[in-house]
Amino acid sequence: MNNQNERLERSRWLCAVNMFLHILVYQCGRTEGIAVAAAGSTTNVKVGQSVLFPFSTEGNQIVTIELIFNSIIVVSWFSKHKLHELHTLYEHRIDIEEDGSIRMNNVQLSDSGLYHIKTHDMSDLKPPMYSRFHLQVFECVSKPNITAECRRNNISLSCSSIRGNEVTYSWKTLPPGGNDSCVHLGQTMEIYPLPPSESTTYTCTAQNPVSRATSDPIDLGVCSTQQPRDGRWVPALCGLSALFLIGLLIFFYKRNH
Structure with missing residues (x-):
């Protein structure tokens, strides 16, 4: 008799647990x-x-x-x-x-x-x-893209996401040039790069109050901002050549007259 009562209580308890789990799953699915x-x-x-x-x-x-x-x-x-x-x-x-x-x-x-x-x-x-x-x-933001504009003395980076409203942007460095620290807030940033042996990689994150997405990393080695040492003499040589030619023309003009 006691065994029968114990089985009945166990059966009721299992039914109650199953019903609770069913209600819990139903409510979670319903409010998802x-x-x-x-x-x-x-x-x-x-x-x-x-x-x-x-x-x-x-x-x-x-x-x-x-x-x-x-x-x-x-x-x-x-x-x-x-x-x-x-x-x-x-x-x-x-x-x-x-x-x-x-x-x-x-x-x-x-x-x-x-x-x-x-x-x-x-x-x-x-x-x-x-x-x-x-x-x-x-609207959830899409994965942003980074574009780099290589200039004479610096690099201009721009981050953009084609989908999402009220989007804010932030930038992070990646090893070996950094330690995952945020270095800049905003959609664009100006970089004065280190020598190629110490190049730094950057990622951009786009986010709004309901979503967040991070771009693929970009290595600043894509730009070469160093100019050849002798390159600065080229404009000077061109100027001297032009002055020399003008002087010759004036000399022959006066000689003929």
């Missing part, structure tokens, strides 16, 4: 890729992500809820009958959760801005309540 907007603050999200504007009715509270963006009523719904009206610009992008929260799917750059949730309790004579949400949508 969903950002929960926080009232009164800015929420950063990626293009294509979903955003949840949280709301919860209390008990049998009967309310009307409106999500407003730039004076446009995105969606309005009545909790008693679970009915809602959706703006045509947001068709197939808005879902209403069981608790009254509003989910916007596949957000785009144009969705950035200030949102209001207007709540009106139909059983109360108080004025409607408003919650403010600021949404900032970012």
Whole structure:
């Protein structure tokens, strides 16, 4: 009898564990890729992500809820009958959760801005309540590329990423010329290179609040900024030759006249 009770308890315990794991996996899968907007603050999200504007009715509270963006009523719904009206610009992008929260799917750059949730309790004579949400949508940055402009005395490096908004750039050195330390902030930088035997390699990182990508390294040995020692005499010799020819022409001109 005791063994049977122990088996029954073990079976119940295993069922409870399995149910907990099932719920956990379901919830994790359900909320993956969903950002929960926080009232009164800015929420950063990626293009294509979903955003949840949280709301919860209390008990049998009967309310009307409106999500407003730039004076446009995105969606309005009545909790008693679970009915809602959706703006045509947001068709197939808005879902209403069981608790009254509003989910916007596949957000785009144009969705950035200030949102209001207007709540009106139909059983109360108080004025409607408003919650403010600021949404900032970012496009993920692509892997940046470095271009080098070889000049007489220095090298101009430029870093660019073809995709992403509000991108910032930083540069790092790589061994043996450096120790992975950040040496410069900005999209461009001027380098006065060391001799070829001590050349330094650089990488550029592009990032914004939702993504980060690093370029392939570039070795400054691609540029040769040293000029031959005798090269500085070439302009002087050309000038002297020109003066000599002019002098001869003047000499013969005067002699003929």
